[in-house]
Amino acid sequence: MTKNTTRNYQRTPLALAIALAATLGATAAQAVDFHGYVRSGIMESNNGGQNAYLAGKLGRFGNETGGWWSMVFSQDLLKTDDGKSFGVWAQLEGDTPLTGNDDWTYGDTYGPNGHMGMTAYYVTAKGYIAAMPEATVWAGKRAFETHEIQQLDWKAVHSAGNGAGIEGINAGPGKLAFSVKRTDTNSSTWYTTSTTTDSSGDTTTTSTANTSKYNVDFFDIRYAKLPFISDATVELIGQYGMVDKNDEQEDLEAAGTIVKAENAFIPTMIITKPVGKGYNETYFQYTTKRFANNLVALGYNDTLSTSFDNDYSDAKAFRFINTGETYLTDDVVMQHSITYATGTDITPTLEKANAFSVVARPAYIWNANHKTALEMGWFKQTNTVSGEDKVEEGEKVTLAQVITAGPGIFARPELRFYTTYIKANEHEISGSAPFNDGKDDQLSFGVQVEAWW
Amino acid sequence: MKLSWFFNITALSITTVLAGCASSGSNQENQLLNNDLSTSATQALATQSLCCNDLAQVTYPALETGKKLINGTSPAMQFESGKSYFYAAKIDDQYLGKQLSIHSSIGKTVFPLQVLLLKADHQVSRSLPLSAFSTTGYSLMSSPALKADIQLFPEEKFMIIYADNRMMGKSIKIPHPEKLKEKATGIVAPPYPDLDIPFSPWGVVEIQTAGNNSALSKLLSSEPVLSSQNTTTGSAPAATAVAPKSSTSTVAVTASSQTQQYYQQAIQQAVKNNQIEQAMQLVAEAEKLGFNDARTVFVEAVKQK
Numbered sequence: 001m002t003k004n005t006t007r008n009y010q011r012t013p014l015a016l017a018i019a020l021a022a023t024l025g026a027t028a029a030q031a032v033d034f035h036g037y038v039r040s041g042i043m044e045s046n047n048g049g050q051n052a053y054l055a056g057k058l059g060r061f062g063n064e065t066g067g068w069w070s071m072v073f074s075q076d077l078l079k080t081d082d083g084k085s086f087g088v089w090a091q092l093e094g095d096t097p098l099t100g101n102d103d104w105t106y107g108d109t110y111g112p113n114g115h116m117g118m119t120a121y122y123v124t125a126k127g128y129i130a131a132m133p134e135a136t137v138w139a140g141k142r143a144f145e146t147h148e149i150q151q152l153d154w155k156a157v158h159s160a161g162n163g164a165g166i167e168g169i170n171a172g173p174g175k176l177a178f179s180v181k182r183t184d185t186n187s188s189t190w191y192t193t194s195t196t197t198d199s200s201g202d203t204t205t206t207s208t209a210n211t212s213k214y215n216v217d218f219f220d221i222r223y224a225k226l227p228f229i230s231d232a233t234v235e236l237i238g239q240y241g242m243v244d245k246n247d248e249q250e251d252l253e254a255a256g257t258i259v260k261a262e263n264a265f266i267p268t269m270i271i272t273k274p275v276g277k278g279y280n281e282t283y284f285q286y287t288t289k290r291f292a293n294n295l296v297a298l299g300y301n302d303t304l305s306t307s308f309d310n311d312y313s314d315a316k317a318f319r320f321i322n323t324g325e326t327y328l329t330d331d332v333v334m335q336h337s338i339t340y341a342t343g344t345d346i347t348p349t350l351e352k353a354n355a356f357s358v359v360a361r362p363a364y365i366w367n368a369n370h371k372t373a374l375e376m377g378w379f380k381q382t383n384t385v386s387g388e389d390k391v392e393e394g395e396k397v398t399l400a401q402v403i404t405a406g407p408g409i410f411a412r413p414e415l416r417f418y419t420t421y422i423k424a425n426e427h428e429i430s431g432s433a434p435f436n437d438g439k440d441d442q443l444s445f446g447v448q449v450e451a452w453w
Numbered sequence: 454m455k456l457s458w459f460f461n462i463t464a465l466s467i468t469t470v471l472a473g474c475a476s477s478g479s480n481q482e483n484q485l486l487n488n489d490l491s492t493s494a495t496q497a498l499a500t501q502s503l504c505c506n507d508l509a510q511v512t513y514p515a516l517e518t519g520k521k522l523i524n525g526t527s528p529a530m531q532f533e534s535g536k537s538y539f540y541a542a543k544i545d546d547q548y549l550g551k552q553l554s555i556h557s558s559i560g561k562t563v564f565p566l567q568v569l570l571l572k573a574d575h576q577v578s579r580s581l582p583l584s585a586f587s588t589t590g591y592s593l594m595s596s597p598a599l600k601a602d603i604q605l606f607p608e609e610k611f612m613i614i615y616a617d618n619r620m621m622g623k624s625i626k627i628p629h630p631e632k633l634k635e636k637a638t639g640i641v642a643p644p645y646p647d648l649d650i651p652f653s654p655w656g657v658v659e660i661q662t663a664g665n666n667s668a669l670s671k672l673l674s675s676e677p678v679l680s681s682q683n684t685t686t687g688s689a690p691a692a693t694a695v696a697p698k699s700s701t702s703t704v705a706v707t708a709s710s711q712t713q714q715y716y717q718q719a720i721q722q723a724v725k726n727n728q729i730e731q732a733m734q735l736v737a738e739a740e741k742l743g744f745n746d747a748r749t750v751f752v753e754a755v756k757q758k
Contacts, residue, residue: 037637070638091639120639146640155640274646281644325643368487452637 033074036453040067040096041416043446047436050099050444053394053422054434056300058377059337059359060153062398062420062446067096072120084127089142091120119143119160132169139164144179144220147270147283149323151337151359156283156321157237157268158304159220167222174226183218183241185306186211187249188259212252214261215244216306232273240265241290241306259311264289266303278333280324292317296343296353298381298392298429310347317343317353328362335361352384363402371402373416383429390428397421413451420444481522482657486560486596491653495621497525498536498654504528509575513611516542518662521614523564524655534567535618538654542612548605552663552734555614556600557586557656559627564656565620566599571611578609579712583617585741591630599625602663604735606715620652713744720747724754 043050043065050065070093077086094116122140127133143160144167165179189209197203219242224235243261245253252258266287273280285295285303292315294303301319319341326334336359343353357379363371375398383390400418423441424434433440484490505511511528527538557566568581586599629645716739723732732751739747 033636035633035637037634072637072639074636143639148640150643272644274644277646277648279644279646323643325645368483452634 031075033072035072035074037068037070037451039064039069039448039450041098041446041448043098043444043448045435045442045444047439047442049436051435051442053396053424053442054299054379054392056152056154057298057339057355057357057379057381058394058396058422059151059361059375059398061151061361061373061375062400062416062418062444062448063396063422064153064448065098066114067098069094069096080127082127083133085125087124087126089120089122089124090118093117093119126168129166135166135169137164137166138179142179142181144177144181145222149321149337149339151323151335151361152300152339152357154300155302155304156285156319157239157270158302159218159239160304161218163218165220171223175222175224177220177222177224179220181218181220183216183304183306184213185216185308186213187252187261187308188310190252190257212249212258214249214308215246217242217244218304218306228271230273232271235268235270235272237268237270238265239268239291239303243308259308260313261308262289262313264291264306264312266291268303275324276327278325278327280322280326283319283321285319285321286317288316289313290315292343293346295319295341296346296355296381298355301339301341312347314345315343315347316345317341331365333363333365335363349386350383351387353381355379355381369404371404373400373402374398375400380426381429391426392424392429393426394422394424396423413449416448416450418446418448420446481524482520485522485524485562485655485657486558489561489651489653490655491562491621491651494525494653494655498529498538501525501529501536501538503530503536505530507575508569508571508577508611508613511541511611511613513541513543516544516548516612516660518660521658521660523614523616523658530615532567532615532618534616535621537615537618539613539615540658541614544605544610544612548662549607551605553603553605554600554661554663555586555603555658556589556598557658559588559597559599559625559650560657561650562653562656563599563625563650564654564658565617565652566614566656566658567617568601568603569613569615570603570605570609571613572608573610575611578606578715581742583620588625588627590628591633597627598659601741602734602738604719604731604738606719608715614658616652616654616656618654621654622652624649624651626650712742713739713746716742716744716747717750720750721754724751724758 045051052063052065055063070091072089072091074089075087077088079085095114097114118141120140120142122138122142124136124138126136128137129135141160141162142165143158144165145157146155146160147157148155159179159181161181161183163179163181165177167175167177167179169176189211191207191209193205193207195203195205219238219240221238222235223237224233226234226236228234240263242263245261249258249261253260264287266285269284271282287295290306290308290312291303293310293312294305295301295317296319319339321337321339323337324335326336328334337357338359339355339357341353341355345351346353357377359375359377361373361375363373365371375396377396378394380391380393383392398418398420400416403415403417405413421441421443422435425440427433427440432438435442505528511530521540523538523540525538527540529536529538532539555566555568557564565583566586567583568579568585569577570579570581572578581601581603583599586601589598589600591597626647626649628647629642631642631645634640635642716735720732720735720739723729723735732754736747736751
């Protein structure tokens with residue numbers, strides 16, 4: 001009896017193995033794939049503070065006062081011989097301000113204590129739609145194919161939230177993807193007052209700020225990898241934010257208590273061309289209403305924001321971006337980003353906005369472990385506010401010696417020893433000089449590490 | 454002048470680093486990985502005299518794990534796939550039944566490695582062609598590589614690592630390292646083209662016992678992302694071995710049926726010993742070499758238990 005029990009016990013994994021290897025023709029869950037990213041360091045300035053100045057326009061290199069980390073865990077849960085697969089992806093991200101050593105007091109927003117969050121967790125299923133077996137269906141929380149202007153640290157195309165979608169559909173010469181996500185956002189603020197009377201008959205009036213949360217569905221359609229001229233390709237993107245209001249919100253808008261929240265559409269065309277070992281990318285974007293402000297705001301010009309903090313009903317904006325990396329010789333590589341954005345009637349008071357920035361970073365590659373990089377940035381933005389022109393203009397130069405670990409020229413981690421000089425020539429839009437003690441220039445030194453794996 | 458000491462130290466550091474960067478400080482390994490020496494290596498190989506005419510004549514030092522530089526100081530001989538520099542070693546008993554992880558580092562060039570495993574009488578027991586090696590991508594502190602894990606059989610006493618000379622003048626494409634950042638951040642990588650890596654008669658080969666890796670290093674290492682067979686710009690050699698030549702200066706490799714037979718027996722033995730995981734590993738290894746009957750052998754072995 002004991003012998004039989006033992007034999008049956010041994011047969012169970014064998015039967016399972018046969019089922020996996022032969023009958024089902026499938027591979028069970030693979031090892032968890034772990035990837036991560038970290039950026040941190042120290043920075044000091046001649047003004048005694050850590051102040052960055054408009055890195056989204058002057059360049060982030062030697063102009064960052066925050067660190068960032070990301071941990072990604074993904075796994076193929078199932079793969080079958082006939083091309084079907086299930087996978088899962090989870091991502092944890094956070095920032096680490098460079099000002100202190102507080103490890104644990106995380107907040108829920110970017111700030112002095114840093115914050116962290118589960119920014120993605122979704123499941124993919126490929127090969128389960130008979131009509132398009134090449135397609136992958138997904139559901140969960142995800143930032144779908146974010147396009148970042150790396151040198152400026154903002155997202156020219158951004159689409160993140162809880163939702164579902166389908167990607168990788170063969171459609172003519174290109175690939176099609178569609179998704180919808182929730183990007184709920186606040187209304188503009190309105191104030192209510194309440195009056196209380198204490199026992200001695202004194203009255204106190206209290207003003208309370210109120211907002212209402214709109215439901216916003218963010219639709220995203222991509223048509224990518226379209227052959228263009230020579231070896232260039234084009235991606236066409238359409239993103240539509242649709243506001244779903246409740247009766248209370250309709251009433252508040254009708255009464256003029258809050259500004260009207262309107263649907264908005266932003267189309268984008270991206271032309272991509274390989275250039276030797278580097279690349280060149282050009283973006284064209286035109287939009288109206290809420291998204292228009294994202295293109296001409298003074299800071300980081302991410303496209304995703306749908307916050308209705310102002311009346312954007314008449315806003316229109318256009319943006320052109322050209323960015324890339326070019327090997328001028330085997331030893332000299334140049335990164336660059338050029339951005340031009342213009343908008344009209346952004347808000348009832350912001351009648352016009354024009355912004356231009358150019359950032360270039362040539363680097364000399366001494367050998368596989370050492371580079372010397374020089375980043376130069378300049379920008380000017382003019383906003384016409386209630387008939388008056390306000391100008392913000394700045395320039396930056398960063399000199400850095402870069403040490404890279406490992407034998408490959410692209411290997412990480414990378415250590416950057418840098419010094420940066422920034423001058424804010426005009427600061428009428430931001431309203432005040434950007435550096436400590438009311439100074440409009442800053443010399444800083446720092447060491448930064450960036451690693452990914 | 455607040456924090457002038459900080460500025461002084463940082464400025465000194467930058468100056469020191471700037472001064473230091475002009476000298477490469479490269480050792481032989483860096484020279485092999487960070488320079489495209491494929492042309493000079495090919496020229497050197499052409500004039501290199503042969504060390505031996507037969508596998509039995511080769512000197513086999515004891516196998517030691519670690520990096521092996523294959524360059525102009527390495528011995529060379531004529532193989533079926535052409536003349537090649539090679540690394541040879543005697544497999545001691547300490548490696549009996551162990552799994553070896555063998556990889557060829559990808560730098561500016563890559564050594565298109567192949568492996569011969571020999572019995573005590575120097576007859577070939579297995580021949581692992583280039584197509585048996587997969588390409589691993591960039592990971593933290595490690596270069597991409599052509600890599601394979603090999604389960605050693607008890608009869609295998611010697612090992613030779615050599616290049617497939619037919620691949621010279623061809624290249625392999627690997628994903629740009631920025632693609633790894635995409636996996637780490639979820640942000641679309643800039644559209645860098647794939648890197649084109651030429652094959653070279655010289656290179657850096659590393660041998661490890663597969664069980665020696667720490668859990669952390671396993672966690673941090675990338676899974677194979679690309680098959681060399683699929684990405685070479687030329688056609689990769691077939692997984693089967695080739696017929697012997699009459700030339701006495703050419704090492705004949707007649708391992709195809711023998712290798713297949715070894716895998717069959719090893720799979721059957723592993724199943725018999727209830728070592729299912731090892732058996733599955735052998736099935737995967739054999740299938741990679743093109744022995745498509747391995748799965749059937751496995752299933753039949755289980756049925757007969």
